[in-house]
Amino acid sequence: xxxxxxxAVAEYSSTGRTxxxxxxxxxxxxxxxxxxxxxxxxSSTTIKIGSKFENRFHSLYSRILGRQGYASRAAxxxxxxxxxxxxxxxxxxxxxxxxxxxLPLLFEFLLKSKIPCVIILHDCWPFTGHCxxxxxxxxxxxxxxxxxxxxxxxxxxSWFFDKTSKNLLDKAQFWRxxxxxxxxxxxxxxxxxVKDSILKDSFIIRRIYNWIDLNVFTYQVEAKSEILKxxxxxxxxxxxxxxxxxxxxxxxxxxxxxxxKLPTYNFILIxxxxxxxxxxxxxxxxxxxxxxxxxxxYYSAADVFFNPSTRETFGKVTAEALACSTPVVAYDxxxxxxxxxxxxxxxxxxxxxxxxxxAITSIIEGPSLRHxxxxxxxxxxxxxxxxxxxxxxxxxxxx
Numbered sequence: 001x002x003x004x005x006x007x008a009v010a011e012y013s014s015t016g017r018t019x020x021x022x023x024x025x026x027x028x029x030x031x032x033x034x035x036x037x038x039x040x041x042x043s044s045t046t047i048k049i050g051s052k053f054e055n056r057f058h059s060l061y062s063r064i065l066g067r068q069g070y071a072s073r074a075a076x077x078x079x080x081x082x083x084x085x086x087x088x089x090x091x092x093x094x095x096x097x098x099x100x101x102x103l104p105l106l107f108e109f110l111l112k113s114k115i116p117c118v119i120i121l122h123d124c125w126p127f128t129g130h131c132x133x134x135x136x137x138x139x140x141x142x143x144x145x146x147x148x149x150x151x152x153x154x155x156x157x158s159w160f161f162d163k164t165s166k167n168l169l170d171k172a173q174f175w176r177x178x179x180x181x182x183x184x185x186x187x188x189x190x191x192x193x194v195k196d197s198i199l200k201d202s203f204i205i206r207r208i209y210n211w212i213d214l215n216v217f218t219y220q221v222e223a224k225s226e227i228l229k230x231x232x233x234x235x236x237x238x239x240x241x242x243x244x245x246x247x248x249x250x251x252x253x254x255x256x257x258x259x260x261k262l263p264t265y266n267f268i269l270i271x272x273x274x275x276x277x278x279x280x281x282x283x284x285x286x287x288x289x290x291x292x293x294x295x296x297x298y299y300s301a302a303d304v305f306f307n308p309s310t311r312e313t314f315g316k317v318t319a320e321a322l323a324c325s326t327p328v329v330a331y332d333x334x335x336x337x338x339x340x341x342x343x344x345x346x347x348x349x350x351x352x353x354x355x356x357x358x359a360i361t362s363i364i365e366g367p368s369l370r371h372x373x374x375x376x377x378x379x380x381x382x383x384x385x386x387x388x389x390x391x392x393x394x395x396x397x398x399x
Contacts, residue, residue, distance in 0.1 A: 002033075002034075003031055004047075009098070016037075018211070025387050029391075038098070049076075049101060065163065066152075073105060076105045079106075088115060092117070110178050111177035111178075119175075119199075123313050124190065130155065131149070131155050134151070136151075143197065152164070182204035182206070182396075183204065184204075184393065186207075188207050189338065203397070204396060211381050211382065214377065214378060228301075231284055236264050236265055237265045242321075243317070247274050254308040262360070266282055267284065270286055271287070296324060299321050303327075303364050304329055305329070306330070306360065307330040310331055312335050315335060315339055319381050327363050329359045332347035346362075
């Protein structure tokens with residue numbers, strides 16, 4: 001079986017690591033596998049999509065005209081040429097909204113070639129006219145045609161035009177062009193929206209959780225003493241937060257307020273700071289890391305992982321923390337309630353910092369939850385089991 005994954009990134013970030021891990025596992029199991037992404041180089045198993053110039057032009061085109069996914073024609077033609085040579089049995093689509101691929105050309109090829117496809121709902125963009133999430137704006141226009149978009153200035157901003165209605169009509173036609181389409185949501189929460197969306201008539205609709213490599217993400221007993229010594233911080237409890245970027249939407253201000261309420265606790269934030277903030281002295285910001293072994297050390301060193309995000313289609317950092325035996329306190333919003341059980345931490349009302357303080361202190365002062373966290377991760381996020389679920393979907397599509 002030949003599988004080609006198309007994603008906005010490979011190797012790094014949550015979707016990039018998932019893409020690469022699936023690719024490597026498929027090859028190990030004897031399948032033929034390729035990754036197509038902007039940040040890889042052409043090789044026997046990888047396909048580079050576009051260049052930095054093409055990507056920047058596409059981004060500008062999208063912001064001026066409000067049409068994300070309508071530039072990058074030359075890059076997409078080069079991709080299609082490789083696809084014609086490979087003749088894949090299944091094309092596995094990840095994130096398509098990073099200004100790197102021409103959707104009309106791609107789906108015209110899919111119509112003619114009749115290759116079955118899998119689309120992964122890492123967010124809601126595949127079935128909306130613009131946005132990745134519509135929770136904050138409480139918008140349901142994606143169910144009836146979009147237009148008059150309340151989030152035009154967010155996500156991939158459109159500076160001048162509201163083309164959301166046209167975008168959604170086009171996407172509905174794109175998905176109809178696929179001979180057999182499997183829609184995979186990474187949580188029950190996001191999968192639940194499919195029945196009211198342009199994807200509702202897909203051949204397969206299924207939930208498959210994101211996996212965690214449990215051989216890599218595992219508790220390291222000596223990690224806490226190493227991290228305390230490395231950063232020369234006091235030997236108090238460590239509260240960890242991990243995000244690709246830290247801003248208001250990801251809960252940066254909530255972390256700051258919480259740190260002020262718990263001045264004897266050490267707070268460590270991993271991720272890029274995009275907003276200048278005066279951090280309390282007990283918050284240590286260490287920037288981004290793509291070093292997985294380092295990430296595992298920080299997860300293991302933490303006494304509690306705090307996730308103040310209200311936009312989680314899955315929440316891979318939460319699952320990674322649990323795999324490293326670290327209990328979680330998180331906001332009870334979007335998909336997070338599927339990952340945090342009572343035996344593994346606490347869910348609290350969004351933006352209630354007093355509740356966060358109470359939950360964290362009760363976990364630290366109470367009996368250890370580390371064993372429960374690891375057991376739940378093993379039963380729910382096992383990589384081999386979940387990749388086998390994808391292989392079953394591939395086989396069902398080409399049967």
